[in-house]
Every structure is written in C-alpha cells, then in structure tokens.
Amino acid sequence: MAVAPPAPTLSPPSRSAGAGAAAPQPSRKPAFRARMRARSAEDRIQSWRPRWFWASLAVPGAIWLLVFFVLPFYVVLSVAAGALDPIFQTPIPVWNPFQWSGASFANLFREASFLWPPFERTIVYTAIASALSLAIAYPVAYFVTRYAGKRKTLYLLLLISPFWVSYMMRMLAWIDLLQVGGYVNKVLEWLHLMNSKNPEGWLSGHASTVVLGLIYGYIPYLIIVLYAGLDRIDGRLLEASRDLGLGRWRTFWRVTVPLSRQTILAGMFITVLPMVGDYFTNQLLSATPRTTMIGNVIEGQLDIANLQGDGAAASMVLLALLLIPMIYYVRSTARASRENV
Amino acid sequence: MATAAVPSRAAKRRRGPWRHPWGLQAFTWVYLVWSIVPICIAILFSFNNGKSQSSFQGLSMRWYTGTSKAFGSVLHDPTLHAAVVQTLKLGLFVTVITIPLGVGFAMGIDRWRGRTSNGMNFIMIFSFVVPELLLAVALMFVFLQLLKSIHLGTDAEVAALVVWNISWPAIIVRARLITIGKVYEEAAADLGASRFSAIWHVLFPLLMPAIFASAVLTFASVVDDFVLVEQLSGVGGQTMSVLIYSQAHGGNNGPALNALATLMLIFSLVVAGLGYVVYRVMTRGERGNTTAEALTSIAGM
Numbered sequence A: 001m002a003v004a005p006p007a008p009t010l011s012p013p014s015r016s017a018g019a020g021a022a023a024p025q026p027s028r029k030p031a032f033r034a035r036m037r038a039r040s041a042e043d044r045i046q047s048w049r050p051r052w053f054w055a056s057l058a059v060p061g062a063i064w065l066l067v068f069f070v071l072p073f074y075v076v077l078s079v080a081a082g083a084l085d086p087i088f089q090t091p092i093p094v095w096n097p098f099q100w101s102g103a104s105f106a107n108l109f110r111e112a113s114f115l116w117p118p119f120e121r122t123i124v125y126t127a128i129a130s131a132l133s134l135a136i137a138y139p140v141a142y143f144v145t146r147y148a149g150k151r152k153t154l155y156l157l158l159l160i161s162p163f164w165v166s167y168m169m170r171m172l173a174w175i176d177l178l179q180v181g182g183y184v185n186k187v188l189e190w191l192h193l194m195n196s197k198n199p200e201g202w203l204s205g206h207a208s209t210v211v212l213g214l215i216y217g218y219i220p221y222l223i224i225v226l227y228a229g230l231d232r233i234d235g236r237l238l239e240a241s242r243d244l245g246l247g248r249w250r251t252f253w254r255v256t257v258p259l260s261r262q263t264i265l266a267g268m269f270i271t272v273l274p275m276v277g278d279y280f281t282n283q284l285l286s287a288t289p290r291t292t293m294i295g296n297v298i299e300g301q302l303d304i305a306n307l308q309g310d311g312a313a314a315s316m317v318l319l320a321l322l323l324i325p326m327i328y329y330v331r332s333t334a335r336a337s338r339e340n341v
Numbered sequence B: 001m002a003t004a005a006v007p008s009r010a011a012k013r014r015r016g017p018w019r020h021p022w023g024l025q026a027f028t029w030v031y032l033v034w035s036i037v038p039i040c041i042a043i044l045f046s047f048n049n050g051k052s053q054s055s056f057q058g059l060s061m062r063w064y065t066g067t068s069k070a071f072g073s074v075l076h077d078p079t080l081h082a083a084v085v086q087t088l089k090l091g092l093f094v095t096v097i098t099i100p101l102g103v104g105f106a107m108g109i110d111r112w113r114g115r116t117s118n119g120m121n122f123i124m125i126f127s128f129v130v131p132e133l134l135l136a137v138a139l140m141f142v143f144l145q146l147l148k149s150i151h152l153g154t155d156a157e158v159a160a161l162v163v164w165n166i167s168w169p170a171i172i173v174r175a176r177l178i179t180i181g182k183v184y185e186e187a188a189a190d191l192g193a194s195r196f197s198a199i200w201h202v203l204f205p206l207l208m209p210a211i212f213a214s215a216v217l218t219f220a221s222v223v224d225d226f227v228l229v230e231q232l233s234g235v236g237g238q239t240m241s242v243l244i245y246s247q248a249h250g251g252n253n254g255p256a257l258n259a260l261a262t263l264m265l266i267f268s269l270v271v272a273g274l275g276y277v278v279y280r281v282m283t284r285g286e287r288g289n290t291t292a293e294a295l296t297s298i299a300g301m
Helices: A013-021 A032-037 A041-048 A051-080 A103-110 A112-147 A149-164 A167-178 A183-190 A207-231 A235-243 A248-259 A261-276 A280-285 A294-302 A305-339 B009-015 B022-046 B078-111 B115-129 B132-146 B154-165 B167-180 B183-190 B195-224 B227-232 B240-248 B256-282 B291-298
Strands: none
Touching: A051 A305, A051 B078, A051 B115, A051 B132, A051 B154, A103 A112, A103 A305, A112 A149, A112 A207, A112 A261, A112 A294, A112 B022, A149 A207, A149 B022, A149 B256, A167 A183, A167 A207, A167 A280, A167 B022, A167 B240, A167 B256, A207 A261, A207 A280, A207 B022, A235 A248, A248 A261, A261 A305, A261 B115, A280 A294, A280 B240, A294 A305, A294 B132, A305 B115, A305 B132, B022 B256, B078 B115, B078 B154, B078 B167, B078 B195, B078 B240, B078 B256, B115 B167, B132 B154, B132 B227, B154 B195, B154 B227, B167 B195, B183 B195, B195 B256, B227 B240, B240 B256
C-alpha cells in the first residue's frame, strides 16, 4: 500500500485562483515620473513596444471575425425581420432596425403545430443522446486516466482514432451495418431475435437509430474533453481520500466527481450544442418526417425561396434559446484562461 | 465507515481499494470495439468485389481503380475525382489563411489587455461553440444579400471555413503563450534584442509546436467539414463529405463511397502521423515531451 502522503489542504484550486483573479488590477496610467524611476524589465518591455503594436497583430483576425461572424448574425436578423418581395415572395433584408417587422416570427407561432413536434424531438433526442454519451464516456475516460498505467499511450491512440475518421465515414459505416441485409440484422437473425421474413428497417425512421448516430458521432469529442479534465485532477487528493478511509465509491462520488464538475459541464456543452444543430445524422440514418429535428426544418426551409424568411427567423429563435448556455460556456472558458495567467 | 469490521488480509487483497478495476477495463474495451469495428467493416467493404455494401463478396480494387462505365471508381468517376481535388484545395487554402490570422490574433489578444481585446476574445470563443448550422444559415444570407461579389462556391467556402477554424490557432497558441510567459522576451530585450528580433528569434521558435499542432487540426477539420461546405457550395465546390452525404442514403453508389471515405481516412491519418512525428521533433528536449502529451496536443487538447 502506498505510504500516506501528507494530507493536502483540501481547498478547491479553482476558488483560490478565482480570488487571485479578483484582485484589483494595476491602473493603466501610474504617475509617469514614478514609473520612469522604477523601471523593471517588465516596464521596459512595455515602453520598448507601443501598445498598438500587439493590437495591430490581432487586427486582421479580428476583422475577419467581425465581417464573417458578427455581421452575418445581423444580416440574418435583417432577413428574418425584413420584408417579402411582393411578386416572388423572396425575402428582402431590411437593414434599418427601426423598420423591422415581426411577420416571420409571427409566422413561426402560427406554424407552431408544425414546428413543435420537431422541436420536442430535438430536446428528447439530444437529452437522451448526451446523457448516454456521458454515461459511456466518463467511465472510459476515468479508466484511461487512472488505471491505464504503462498502456496509456495505446489507449489514448485508440480513443483518439475516431477523431481522425471523418464524420461522414462514421455514419456511412453504420449505414452499411444497419441496412436491411446488413450485419446487424444478420446477427439478430442468428440469435433468433428477429424473423428473417420480416427484417427490421433500421434506416427507415427509427428514433433509436438517430440517437445511436448522434452518440456515435459526438462521443469522441466528449471523451477527449473528459480525459483532458480528469487527467488534471491531482492523484494525491484521491490517495488522501482513500487513506482517510473512504472507499472506492465514496472517493469517486465525494472527490473525483466534484473536482470534475467543470469538465463535465464543458463536455456536455461540446456535445449538446452541435447535436441541437445537427440535421445530417438524422437525414442519413432516417430521412423520414417521423424523426425530423429542428435542424432539418431550418435546413429544409432554406431550400425554398419563399420560406427563407421563416428559416432565418427559426434559426434566430434557436440561437436565442442557445444563447444562455453558450454565454455560460464562453464566460467560464474565458475565466479559466485568465486564471492560468 | 466506523462500523466496518477489520477484514482479513486475503479479503483485503481481493476487495482492497487498490485492486485493478477489471469491470471498468472490460467496459472500456467494449466501447473501443464498438467505436472502431464499424469503421474497419466500412473499410473492408471498399474492397468488396460485389456491388453490395452489406455482404462481402471477395477482395478487389475495382472501386478504387476500376474502369467500368456503369459503376464509377474513385480514379475514373469525374464527380468523385473532383470532390477529392476540391477537398484538398479547401484544406490547403483555409489552413494557409487561418494560421497567420489566428496566431496574430492569439498574440495580440494575449498581450494587449483591455476591454476591446476581452470582447474580441469572447467573440472568438463564441465562434467555437455556436452550432455550425446557424453560422452556415447566417453566412448564406450574407453572400446572397450583402457581399454579393463573394460567390457561393470556393470563395464563400474559404471565407466561412476560415472563420469557423480560426479558434484552433487562437486558443491553442494563446494557451502556449500563457505557459511561456514574458520572461524569455524580457531576457532577449535585456540582452539588446530589437522588437522584431525578439519576436522572430525567441518567441516564434517557442510557439512553433503550438502553431504546427493547430495547423494540423485546422487542415483535418476542413477536410472533415460538412455543414458549411454543403450550405455554401453553390453549383460546384462539392467536397468528399458532401458527396458521401448526398449519395449515402439509398446506398445506390455502392462501395465507391466507401472507397472515397477510405481515401479520406488515409489523408487524415497521413496528416496526423506526420503531425505527430514533426511535433515530437519540435518539442524535443522539453519537459513533458511524452508520447501521450504529443498525441493529446495533436488532437487539440
């Protein structure tokens, strides 16, 4: 048995770092003379390089982000709140916010009976798929960080390998397997779980197939995030907990899980957000109205000129709904990177 | 657990807290088999001698190099061929534009502290998490309604993919900058280095592994990208992903799609393998230069 290390103080590292980050920042303009007198190397580098020098490095990337990321959302809002061409019924964007109309948004409410089922399905599928993903990914990531030992590299290589296989190929693999004459049905027949005269059409509108596809598609990203987070947990804390008499399960629930809460949250965002906007998994593995999700609805509306305004409005509503989790994620990421300084 | 009786030595070994979790290991292997075997089967079908994607009829290369008119092979079917070329073209263009923009952005944001830089950082991380479909919808309207000189097709795809991938270099290089700190530059400045030579001879070599890792990730993620490319591809401009998507559901193109996907996989693996080797060489002699470390860096952790 390992020798008990001195019990570390159990202050959560994130909180103490948070206190550090909250410390008042030095003001930007200290008295000029005092500054000249006490010139540390730090100060020298500041004057040696004007402030705009660093800013100018960021400008090209910032412009690209503003033009192709911020502006587009204004444009889509202008389309959603814009007018319709009286003859062709195509949307005409209205750039002036004071002339915006809510007609397209009102349309969404009028079509609620048509839009609600896909929306409901999106919530249910995403919830089930992300919960199952977590239930699979967490134990795997936990095993590889804690118990892989000398074989850690091998395990990592295997865990990362799906990351290098394109999404479409991973879906194609399941299309091959789930076809009516595919291996899944052959195995089921062999096990006498299915009658060979009445084969199951897994690819024609099974909700379970769509959920399987979502899990298979996004779980590699979740595992990578969880692995990185769990790997950062100090193993000494777990040893301390064991030495203080907690069993394996209680150590897991009382120490490991609380320490990995931020990681779990980040991992869930990384999987849930793309799942909500997913339309291709559904289209490839089901392609029936029985399993349509909100992404399919938006994507379908874009192909038809006089529905483009509604599509724009629907995507804006979806964005608004996702804004809260996204802002939460962005803030916690930004905070984490500031704490590391 | 105050009530627990003191267990015997043998019982302790059997149920002791440090025993190997065989159940967890079995679970991990079941997951690994589930995640990898379907892909292996799909690769196998690309060598199928028959037309089926569900039952195997002997090995052949006909879906790669076959010359039959009725069933296109990757080498001879013009659509499949064009998709391969378009994918590689996009990967190259986007990586070449994204990396300088992202690296400059990371350096600027890291050293230029202020409200504007915090705001830009916020927007950058936001671009990392926004669902791709929403960005694709928004960009489609931009190119159709506002910036009409950028036509749907390669131009629009490049513009969109650059903004979608700029967070790779921005996040990874920034993390590296934070770990490096300012000490090396300050030392260079104290030793008389000029503004540019300190950056060029001191900071850049230190950032090189991160820049390289993000280039590998950007390339791989462009090759794999689907949503933006599909929405913005216009008439031409289809990539391998889009082609697989548009033809996969009926399974009417036979194993040629599997062959295409296998080629894509080989591209990715070559890039990943090269990336891994170069990364190891670049970080030689650094602390924490382990195989696991290099693997995780190339996967964007």
